Amino acid sequence: MGNGKILIVDDDADITCALQTMLESQDYTVVTASEKEEGMSKIKSENPDLIILDVMMSTWQDGFEMARELKKDAAYKDIPILMLTGVKDKTGINFKSTAGDPTWLPVDGFLDKPVDMELLLAEVDKLLPKKT
Amino acid sequence: MKPVSINTRLVQRAYWLIRLRWIATVSVAVGTYFSSTIWGMDIQDSALYCIAFLLALYNAITLMLLNNVSRVNREVPYNTVKKIINFQISIDLLILTFVLHFSGGIENPFIFYFIFHMIISSILLSVRASYFQGSLAIFLFGSLLLLEYTDLIPHYCLLGFVPHCLYKEGFFVLGTFLAFSTAMYLVIYMASYIATRLKRAEQAHIEANKQLLEKDRIKDEYVLRVTHDIKGHLAAIQSCLDVVVNKLVGPLNEKQSDFVNRAHNRTRKLTEFVRTLLKLTRMRLSDKLEMDFFFLDKTIESALASVSNRAEEKQIRLDVNIEASIGKVYGSQFSIEEMIMNLLLNGIKYTPENGEVRINAKSTDHSVLVEIIDTGIGIPKDEIDKVFDEFYRCSNARKIEKDGTGLGLSIAKQIVDHHGGEIGVESQEGEGTRLWFTFAKGVSFDSRVQRLSEE
Structure with missing residues (x-):
C-alpha cells in the first residue's frame, strides 16, 4: 500500500466499498467516512494524501461546504480533493466549468457518478501520482 | 401557438x-x-x-x-x-x-x-x-x-x-334624438354583452391552459425525482460490477465472466438512458437557458471535431458549409453545440458506410438556418410526424440500434424551443434525411415592439 493514503467520504456504503476495492488494487491505502463530521475527524487523524468527496450526503451541500472549509484551512488546503457527484443532472450546474473556482467549488478534480473505473483511476493518478 | x-x-x-x-x-x-x-x-x-x-x-x-x-x-x-x-x-x-x-x-x-x-x-x-x-x-x-x-x-x-x-322641425329633431340615444345604449348593451362573454370564455381557456402546464410541470418534477433516485442506485450497482468485471476480487470462470459482463453492459446502457431522461426533464423544467452571443461557425467546427473519429470509423465523409456572414448569434452555446453534435452523431449512426453527412449554416436577416443532411436510411413516411415525440424510435432505426433512448430529437426540440426557433425534418426512406433548425440571431425588445406595431 505504498502509493499514498486516500480518504473517501460518501454516505453510499456500496459505492464506498467498490471504490475502496478499486483503489486498493492500485496499492493505495484507503480510509472511509460516511458523513461530513466523520470525514473532518478522519482528515485530522489519518492525514490523507487525497480526499474523494461525494457532493451529496445528508444535505445536498455537505460536500460543497466541506471542500470550502478545507481549502480555507492552511493545514489542509494543499490536500487535493476529487469530487464525485450525482447532482449535476438535478441542479443543472455544469461542474466541469466551475470546478476550481476558489469561492464556488474549490476542488481539484471532478467526476460524475456513476464513475467509470478507468476514469477514476486516471483522475486519481493525476492528483496523486503513483510512486511505483 | x-x-x-x-x-x-x-x-x-x-x-x-x-x-x-x-x-x-x-x-x-x-x-x-x-x-x-x-x-x-x-x-x-x-x-x-x-x-x-x-x-x-x-x-x-x-x-x-x-x-x-x-x-x-x-x-x-x-x-x-x-x-x-x-x-x-x-x-x-x-x-x-x-x-x-x-x-x-x-x-x-x-x-x-x-x-x-x-x-x-x-x-x-x-x-x-x-x-x-x-x-x-x-x-x-x-x-x-x-x-x-x-x-x-x-x-x-x-x-x-x-x-x-x-x-x-321640433318633432323631427326630438324623434331623431330619441332614436339616436336609444340606438347608442342598445348597441353598447349588445356589443358589451357579447364581448364580456367572449372575454370570459377566453379567460376560461387561459385558466385551463395554465392548469395543464402546471400539471405537466408536476409530472416533470416527479420524473426528475424518481429518475434521480434510480440513478443513485444504478451508480452503486455499476461501481460494484466494475469491481467484479475487473477481477479485483478474484478470477471468474468464463460463464461467470460472460454473465457479469452482460449485466455490466446493461447497467451502463440504463445509466445512459437515465442520464438522457434527466437532461430532457431538467430542460423542460427550466424556463430559460443561459444565453449569450457566440460564434456559430466555431461552435459547429467544435461539434464536428468531436464526431470526426466516429465518422472515420464508418468511412463517412463529413462536409461542412458555413456562410461567412453568419458571425455571432445569440443563444446557449453549450446546448447548441451539444445538440449539433448529437444530430451529427445521429446522421453518422444511421448512414451506411461510405456515405456522407453534411452540415450547412445559412443566415437570413433575423435568423440562422442550420441543416444536417445525410445519405442514411431515412425515416419512413408514416413515422415522420412522430420523430420529435419523447421515446419515439423509428422502426428502421430500431433495427440498426436496439437500445436507443428515443430522446435525442426531443431534447433538440426543447433546445430549439428555448431559443424561440423552429425545427423540422424531411426525409426519403432509403435515401437520406435533412434535419433543419432555425433560431433568431438575437432580438432586442425594441425590434419586437416595432414588429408588433407593424402587424
Whole structure:
C-alpha cells in the first residue's frame, strides 16, 4: 500500500466499498467516512494524501461546504480533493466549468457518478501520482 | 401557438384604432371634396378640410404617444394603454360632432357613425367606460341639436340633399334624438354583452391552459425525482460490477465472466438512458437557458471535431458549409453545440458506410438556418410526424440500434424551443434525411415592439 493514503467520504456504503476495492488494487491505502463530521475527524487523524468527496450526503451541500472549509484551512488546503457527484443532472450546474473556482467549488478534480473505473483511476493518478 | 398576453393585444388594438383613424381622415377629406366640389353641395368645405388636417395631426400624436409607452417599459402598462384608448374615443366623438356641425347637423345621415365608436369601446374598454362614452356621444349630439335649434351656433343647411332645412322641425329633431340615444345604449348593451362573454370564455381557456402546464410541470418534477433516485442506485450497482468485471476480487470462470459482463453492459446502457431522461426533464423544467452571443461557425467546427473519429470509423465523409456572414448569434452555446453534435452523431449512426453527412449554416436577416443532411436510411413516411415525440424510435432505426433512448430529437426540440426557433425534418426512406433548425440571431425588445406595431 505504498502509493499514498486516500480518504473517501460518501454516505453510499456500496459505492464506498467498490471504490475502496478499486483503489486498493492500485496499492493505495484507503480510509472511509460516511458523513461530513466523520470525514473532518478522519482528515485530522489519518492525514490523507487525497480526499474523494461525494457532493451529496445528508444535505445536498455537505460536500460543497466541506471542500470550502478545507481549502480555507492552511493545514489542509494543499490536500487535493476529487469530487464525485450525482447532482449535476438535478441542479443543472455544469461542474466541469466551475470546478476550481476558489469561492464556488474549490476542488481539484471532478467526476460524475456513476464513475467509470478507468476514469477514476486516471483522475486519481493525476492528483496523486503513483510512486511505483 | 403561444397565447398573446392581454396587454400585448390591447396595444395591438390601440394600433388598429390608429390605422382606422387614418382611413377616417382620408374619408373626411375625400368626402368633403366629393360633396362640395363634385356634387356641389353647400357644406363648409374649408372647415372640414381643416378638421381632416387636425385629425391627421392628432392621430400622429397619438401614434407617437403609444410608441413611447410601449417602448419605454418592458411590460406595457395596461391602464395607460386603456387611458389612451379612452382618450382617443372621446376625442373622436368630439371631432365627429364638429364634422357633422359643418356638414348639415341633423340633416347629415352620417350621424349614425357614432355607432362605430360605441362598438369599439364596448370591445376594448370596460362596460362602465363604454356607457360613459355612449353618454358623451348623446350629450355631444344633443348639444349640437339644441345649440343649432336655439340659434346659439349657426346651422349649415344640407340643401341639395334635403329639400329644406330640418333643424327647426321640433318633432323631427326630438324623434331623431330619441332614436339616436336609444340606438347608442342598445348597441353598447349588445356589443358589451357579447364581448364580456367572449372575454370570459377566453379567460376560461387561459385558466385551463395554465392548469395543464402546471400539471405537466408536476409530472416533470416527479420524473426528475424518481429518475434521480434510480440513478443513485444504478451508480452503486455499476461501481460494484466494475469491481467484479475487473477481477479485483478474484478470477471468474468464463460463464461467470460472460454473465457479469452482460449485466455490466446493461447497467451502463440504463445509466445512459437515465442520464438522457434527466437532461430532457431538467430542460423542460427550466424556463430559460443561459444565453449569450457566440460564434456559430466555431461552435459547429467544435461539434464536428468531436464526431470526426466516429465518422472515420464508418468511412463517412463529413462536409461542412458555413456562410461567412453568419458571425455571432445569440443563444446557449453549450446546448447548441451539444445538440449539433448529437444530430451529427445521429446522421453518422444511421448512414451506411461510405456515405456522407453534411452540415450547412445559412443566415437570413433575423435568423440562422442550420441543416444536417445525410445519405442514411431515412425515416419512413408514416413515422415522420412522430420523430420529435419523447421515446419515439423509428422502426428502421430500431433495427440498426436496439437500445436507443428515443430522446435525442426531443431534447433538440426543447433546445430549439428555448431559443424561440423552429425545427423540422424531411426525409426519403432509403435515401437520406435533412434535419433543419432555425433560431433568431438575437432580438432586442425594441425590434419586437416595432414588429408588433407593424402587424
